[in-house]
Amino acid sequence: MKWKMTSLFLVPLILMTVAFTFINLAAVIYFSSAEPEKNAFISFFPYEEYTRKFGRFIVFVDDKPQVSPEGKKELSKKRAWIQILNANGTEVYNLNKPEAAPKHYTPGELVHYYRYTASIQDSTLFVSWVTHEDTKWTYILGFHYHTISRYVMSFSPFKMINFWKEVILAVFVLTFLMVITIGYFFGRKLTRPLVEIIGSIQALAQGHYSIKYNIRGLYKDVYKSLNQLADALKASEVQRMRLEKMRDEWVTNLSHDLKTPLASIKGFGEVLADSDYEISPDERRKYADIIVGKTSYMEKLLEDLRLTYQLKNNLLPLQKKEENVVELVREIIIDLLNDPQYGDRAIEFVTNKEHVPLLLDRAYFTRAFTNLIYNAVIHNLPDTRVCVTVTEEAEMVTVLIRDSGKGIAEEEIDKLFTRYYRGTSTNERHQGSGLGMAIAKQIIDAHGGEICVTSKLGEGTAIRVVFLRQKDKKL
Structure with missing residues (x-):
């Protein structure tokens, strides 16, 4: 009984744990891929995407690149800066550029600054390009590292997959064991009073009415009701036994009072019927009066019994x-x-x-x-x-x-x-x-x-x- 009730508590708890784990994984994946405007705290590609799309704000005046007014507002909103480089890596335009930023980049320098956060005055760099009249122009967007940071990590995909499999499995197993352990002890604490209550009801069903239960805990109202029920059943049992005893006394007395007049009627009737016994007319009349009196008494007794039955069962209007x-x-x-x-x-x-x-x-x-x-x-x-x-x-x-x-x-x-x-x-x-x-x-x-x-x-x-x-x- 205890294990059955505990399992009824543990099974829903385990299912809730599994569902909670999958919901958390889905939430992590969703928020990690959210747009910057949605304040995602982990990002795999949104700022790269933002940088690529920023090219639409670069316009050319007299074949020279510059940022449109809308682009300037966008950079101001992001607290970002920009450099536009020609094919040789030399700066031809900048806006809000920090003093530490060079005016010329070799390919190696550009890769270095891109890979490592804060290489140029606490900035994280993102690079893309635009094409104008078959000429490619490279532009660099710099964001403060508090807004977005980049850390380079080298790993083996195969080992990484195995690592995360082991981590996820370990976390799931530990979580499962923890839930089972906590759920078991918590379930026992909840179900122990229920087992006691069920046992109490079974005891009452078997006629044990003298047991008293301590009124305590979450189920104190139930224990109180059980005590009241036990008292009521005990009182009912005492009343039943008392009525049964009275009924036996009643039957005994009734049998006695019916037996006495019947004995008189039988005795005097046998005397009157005995042809060998000579009786005078006065004696015959006396015996007959006794028989009539005893018969009347019995009739009254039976009539009173009928009346008390009708009154008891509300059959008498x-x-x-x-x-x-x-x-x-x-x-x-x-x-x-x-x-x-x-x-x-x-x-x-x-x-x-x-x-x-x-x-x-x-x-x-x-x-x-x-x-x-x-x-x-x-x-x-x-x-x-x-x-x-x-x-x-x-x-x-x-x-x-x-x-x-x-x-x-x-x-x-x-x-x-x-x-x-x-x-x-x-x-x-x-x-x-x-x-x-x-x-x-x-x-x-x-x-x-x-x-x-x-x-x-x-x-x-x-x-x-x-x-x-x-x-x-x-x-």
């Missing part, structure tokens, strides 16, 4: 309209107190307004708060005081149910609204399905409300339900 929360809660308390079993319970109802409107489904809203209030009554001693408060503040409606009962342990509060957490034996006085609190929370969630529980052992429990009108308007 709520028929919402504006209702008075104070009136609904008061009716729930009155119905509870009218039950002979709970008629002597101390339940107090408090509100700051007589009319608190809220958009809700009356039937399911009533069921949710019936479950919550009944829960405060049936799971506490008869002398427990229960206080139900309805308040309206700005855009918030709050229903608070407090009791002075035995309270709930802190570790049990999170399980209070778990489906079938409180399994109720059919032998107990209150025969519920065990889904009441879970259904209550799901109904409140479906209405856009929030529910929270605070409790302390020996001091009682408080359940606060809050509805925001803004959420209702969206619904």
Whole structure:
């Protein structure tokens, strides 16, 4: 993996090096052959070409050569001087000539001055000729050696070609090795964190969520995101295990509560069906009532299961309209107190307004708060005081149910609204399905409300339900 990622970095770098080398060679060739006006710093022939073309500025007056006004301007611009020689090498015309320049040149002197820069007062000479009426006139252009210089070099073309081949090859090889070396270490520095990141992702995929990565370097944001992802996955795994444990407990309790009434139904049914067993009409009626009661309990349990499934999966459309929360809660308390079993319970109802409107489904809203209030009554001693408060503040409606009962342990509060957490034996006085609190929370969630529980052992429990009108308007 490391070599693969490093090669992905090195291959483009090598290709860029080769391209850069060829571009540089092309640039050197181009600029070395540029015209003088383009400020080339290396020149193989431009000044020779310039000298040959300068002949067009030489004119003849009475068969005597001289420089035209345009030529004089050109020489002034180049800061150059000129001598024109006859066929014998004697000067017949000059312009801006330095004092050291001779008036007569032998062929050998002319070659000497041409070959060596600064032979005549810091000047580099270039020579050409013009023809006028079958007579050749030689002219010398002199440029300051700071402008152009000439150095004579003798070499063997064959050896020169081999030399440059070796130089170019050596430079290319050294450059290539240098690029490979630098690129390798630089690539390793870049790819090492990527390899670590890939390994981290693979570790997360295998379920290792406890690894923490140092937030550093160029990829610090990636490391930070990996830590956040690991925390989220770990929390999700903990939640999954918790839900799986609750599901197992739920199935166990549900199986128990179905098994108990089924055992009763089966037992009393066998008694009724046994022709050898003599029973009185009163006993027969008693056994039949028990069978009907157990069957009704099972029907209610299954109906509650269906309802909690529909609420969980948003399959239950709520028929919402504006209702008075104070009136609904008061009716729930009155119905509870009218039950002979709970008629002597101390339940107090408090509100700051007589009319608190809220958009809700009356039937399911009533069921949710019936479950919550009944829960405060049936799971506490008869002398427990229960206080139900309805308040309206700005855009918030709050229903608070407090009791002075035995309270709930802190570790049990999170399980209070778990489906079938409180399994109720059919032998107990209150025969519920065990889904009441879970259904209550799901109904409140479906209405856009929030529910929270605070409790302390020996001091009682408080359940606060809050509805925001803004959420209702969206619904």
